[in-house]
Amino acid sequence: MAQDDDTVHYDGPSGGFGSLKGVARIFGKEWATPMALETLARQNKPGGFMCVSCAWTKPEHPHPAEFCENGAKATLWELTTRTCTPAFFEQHSVTELRRWSDYDLEQAGRLTHPMRYDRATDHYVSVSWDEAFSAIGAELRSLDPKSTVFYASGRASLETSYLYALFARLYGHNNLPDSSNMCHETTSVGLKKVTGSPVGTCQLKDFDLCDAIFFFGQNTGTNSPRFLHTLKSAVERGCKIVTFNPVREKGLLEFVDPQNPVQMVTQKPTQISSLYYQVKPGGDIAAIMGMIKHVLAVEDRLMAEQQRHVIDHDFIEQHTQGFEALVEKVRATGWDEIEQESGLSRADLEIAGQIYCDAEKVIGIYGMGVTQHVHGSQTIGMLVNLLLLRGNIGVDGAGISPVRGHSNVQGQRTVGISEKPELVPYDRLRAIFDFEPPSETGVNTVEACEGMIDGSIKAFVGLGGNFVRAIPERDKMEAAWTKMRLTVQIATKLNRSHLVNGEIAYLLPCLGRTEEDMQASGPQVVTMEDSLSMIHGSVGKRKPASEHLLSELAIVAGMAKATLPPRPSAKWDEWVADYSKVRALIEATYPEKFKDFEARKFTPGGFFKGNAARERIWKTQSGKAEFTTPTTLTSMGVPDKPGRYRLITMRSNDQFNTTIYGYSDRLRGIEGTRDVLLMSPREILAAGLSEGQIVGLASDADDGVERRVDGLTVTPFDLPDGCVGAYYPEMNPLIPLWYHDKLSKTPAAKGVPVRIVVADDAP
Numbered sequence: 001m002a003q004d005d006d007t008v009h010y011d012g013p014s015g016g017f018g019s020l021k022g023v024a025r026i027f028g029k030e031w032a033t034p035m036a037l038e039t040l041a042r043q044n045k046p047g048g049f050m051c052v053s054c055a056w057t058k059p060e061h062p063h064p065a066e067f068c069e070n071g072a073k074a075t076l077w078e079l080t081t082r083t084c085t086p087a088f089f090e091q092h093s094v095t096e097l098r099r100w101s102d103y104d105l106e107q108a109g110r111l112t113h114p115m116r117y118d119r120a121t122d123h124y125v126s127v128s129w130d131e132a133f134s135a136i137g138a139e140l141r142s143l144d145p146k147s148t149v150f151y152a153s154g155r156a157s158l159e160t161s162y163l164y165a166l167f168a169r170l171y172g173h174n175n176l177p178d179s180s181n182m183c184h185e186t187t188s189v190g191l192k193k194v195t196g197s198p199v200g201t202c203q204l205k206d207f208d209l210c211d212a213i214f215f216f217g218q219n220t221g222t223n224s225p226r227f228l229h230t231l232k233s234a235v236e237r238g239c240k241i242v243t244f245n246p247v248r249e250k251g252l253l254e255f256v257d258p259q260n261p262v263q264m265v266t267q268k269p270t271q272i273s274s275l276y277y278q279v280k281p282g283g284d285i286a287a288i289m290g291m292i293k294h295v296l297a298v299e300d301r302l303m304a305e306q307q308r309h310v311i312d313h314d315f316i317e318q319h320t321q322g323f324e325a326l327v328e329k330v331r332a333t334g335w336d337e338i339e340q341e342s343g344l345s346r347a348d349l350e351i352a353g354q355i356y357c358d359a360e361k362v363i364g365i366y367g368m369g370v371t372q373h374v375h376g377s378q379t380i381g382m383l384v385n386l387l388l389l390r391g392n393i394g395v396d397g398a399g400i401s402p403v404r405g406h407s408n409v410q411g412q413r414t415v416g417i418s419e420k421p422e423l424v425p426y427d428r429l430r431a432i433f434d435f436e437p438p439s440e441t442g443v444n445t446v447e448a449c450e451g452m453i454d455g456s457i458k459a460f461v462g463l464g465g466n467f468v469r470a471i472p473e474r475d476k477m478e479a480a481w482t483k484m485r486l487t488v489q490i491a492t493k494l495n496r497s498h499l500v501n502g503e504i505a506y507l508l509p510c511l512g513r514t515e516e517d518m519q520a521s522g523p524q525v526v527t528m529e530d531s532l533s534m535i536h537g538s539v540g541k542r543k544p545a546s547e548h549l550l551s552e553l554a555i556v557a558g559m560a561k562a563t564l565p566p567r568p569s570a571k572w573d574e575w576v577a578d579y580s581k582v583r584a585l586i587e588a589t590y591p592e593k594f595k596d597f598e599a600r601k602f603t604p605g606g607f608f609k610g611n612a613a614r615e616r617i618w619k620t621q622s623g624k625a626e627f628t629t630p631t632t633l634t635s636m637g638v639p640d641k642p643g644r645y646r647l648i649t650m651r652s653n654d655q656f657n658t659t660i661y662g663y664s665d666r667l668r669g670i671e672g673t674r675d676v677l678l679m680s681p682r683e684i685l686a687a688g689l690s691e692g693q694i695v696g697l698a699s700d701a702d703d704g705v706e707r708r709v710d711g712l713t714v715t716p717f718d719l720p721d722g723c724v725g726a727y728y729p730e731m732n733p734l735i736p737l738w739y740h741d742k743l744s745k746t747p748a749a750k751g752v753p754v755r756i757v758v759a760d761d762a763p
């Protein structure tokens, strides 16, 4: 695709020296210790520790250095020697800190002491753990459990997560929203609906066997860089990668392996995508419809010529339902509509469709570009439709593989962090702990926010994360937040969510995963589940950032003990002393997935928890894999109109969610600032704007609510017409709380309706 000359772009491939420089920039800072390299060498290795960055799988035979630029940044970020001590809080009031940027807040370093917010002086003051636990316990006891929320950001271990969910249920609620609610909940609900499995079906070995990979809205180079090694090997043995993404992401175009000396010297990159389609944001349903239309046309032609079938009719007959309705819909949909909604030409989609027909085994990959849309669930349904046509689920070398975010986000759901009681084996919880778990469905993230606004939610406990910064509708939410009675945050570093406090507020500092977790029975192991459903043990070896830190598990147990009446089955102290006892509980609760958990926890490459859809056992309502007929060709929630743009909220290469490592998005050529509005040169011209002009964005959701972000520099960028790009989390004030995936309520952060506001005095 042609690139206008003045469009900002970066010429180097992803990986390569640029990625080493990215790491060096962080290493160079005074706060990285000389021990850092030794820690990095243990990253993602059996018996080592599992990276705190993304959830991509950890292979059985790791590279000498099995980490990437961004994994190294995440590790070093945790290893900083800077500390955010009581003296820091004495110096800076909470009101003052609210004016700091996300970057500056986390630069303050690791939290060292448990802190209580003192409203009278507007400062955090240090408290003892006992004091914090008993105050939190007293507050929780005085509240209706159903008016409280226990949030989890997907990092905490399986052991901690299991106990956190148990604490919630013993206390009396299922209000367990998770970062997954803003992320792959579309998968947990949408993929489960059609395949019966809430997670992907692929394993690493499938990537050695597939003939084609169709890639939708996942930015591998930045968000799961180690996956590039897998893709590179696939390409080198002839696998075709076909990518759909409005942005020409460097990592999906070409890659220099920083682990490969020859490639590093020659700098000859591997071409990753054979075909790259700049689909309109929200245009994926239409694009897949076009491909399916082509598959049907090929089938018709082959049938007429009495040749072989391209569609796997035996599979469809035996394993699926809904095929005829889909075919009818596809035949009734015209190419003009498909071209209009996808922004792609019939000829291009026919080429993609032909690659699909020619490939024996196909994998479908997707990320936030699919899940964060109003009709994201329908897009997942369409991708599954495409795969089912040729029996591409449940055979080696094929399948569907959503790429998950946080390092244990998938695992947290596996061990009970879910607002939906039907997803949790209550019979086993009853038997093990001798209690009646609450039957009422809890709140997800959006519902928790609604509850804070209407006053029904009165307390928030956050196991990691930066909730206030990550959710939509920030301005309204920050105001609602302060009306809560109690807010408790378990964290490693200071962030915005710690500065908008309830009436009573505690900030509880915890160990990071790289740090040694010493308990009564000795140093502890924790476990996590990656994107491919592999379970891994992780051991931290570093000296903790402060002697006052507790492990996340100990903090959860401390709060639970202070809140709940004692019961013989709840052995909080024993569990803290020895995490293997918690693994035994996990195995007892989920025996099919965690058989011989303790013995298998260090299996190289992890152990597979199993997946029914992979075995072609469909745990759907119909007992079959379901073809679904889309009700729309666009996943946008509002129609286009003049002056309205579709905003993609993006992650830079220098951030992990709300943690901003720096201001270099080197793979996109944007340096020194995050306050940019990315637009195609054509659109800049058409809107009467000029490069470098400072503009604002306003929400254009037709609900009469004023939402604004100002101070964005117009920057030419290679994007399809009708859309603009800007960074997450800065753009979150623009997303209405009600603008989310219909089925799962995942906020639709990738197709936000906005208009551009030019100040009267602008040049």
Ligand SMILES: Nc1nc2c(c(=O)[nH]1)N[C@H]1C(S)=C(S)[C@@H](COP(=O)(O)OP(=O)(O)OC[C@H]3O[C@@H](n4cnc5c(=O)[nH]c(N)nc54)[C@H](O)[C@@H]3O)O[C@H]1N2
Pocket: 053, 054, 055, 070, 183, 184, 216, 217, 218, 219, 220, 222, 223, 224, 244, 245, 246, 247, 249, 279, 280, 281, 282, 283, 284, 366, 367, 368, 369, 370, 403, 404, 405, 406, 648, 649, 650, 651, 653, 655, 656, 657, 658, 750
């Ligand atoms: N370094 C780093 N690693 C991370 C994270 C991080 O912030 N930094 N975050 C972690 C987390 S929690 C998650 S969930 C994952 C997120 O990883 P991804 O799933 O990759 O998420 P995003 O970067 O938000 O967006 C993905 C891509 O979708 C494209 N896109 C936008 N709209 C559309 C559309 O309508 N259709 C299509 N086909 N594409 C579209 C965007 O251009 C972008 O390339 O990464 C995890 N890993």
Ligand SMILES: Nc1nc2c(c(=O)[nH]1)N[C@H]1C(S)=C(S)[C@@H](COP(=O)(O)OP(=O)(O)OC[C@H]3O[C@@H](n4cnc5c(=O)[nH]c(N)nc54)[C@H](O)[C@@H]3O)O[C@H]1N2
Pocket: 106, 153, 154, 155, 156, 179, 180, 182, 183, 184, 368, 372, 405, 406, 463, 464, 465, 466, 467, 470, 471, 490, 491, 492, 493, 494, 495, 510, 511, 512, 513, 552, 649, 650, 656, 657, 658, 659, 728, 729, 731, 732, 735, 749
């Ligand atoms: N507009 C827009 N909004 C989005 C998205 C988007 O693409 N666009 N993406 C969404 C997605 S996919 C997600 S997952 C959410 C992210 O939402 P969250 O998971 O809530 O946010 P993070 O930024 O990952 O959390 C960062 C904080 O976690 C804490 N932390 C780090 N390590 C640890 C640890 O080991 N233990 C504990 N207890 N705390 C730790 C630190 O204090 C740090 O400040 O945001 C969502 N919001």
Ligand SMILES: [Mo]
Pocket: 179, 182, 183, 184, 404, 405, 406
């Ligand atoms: Mo995520």
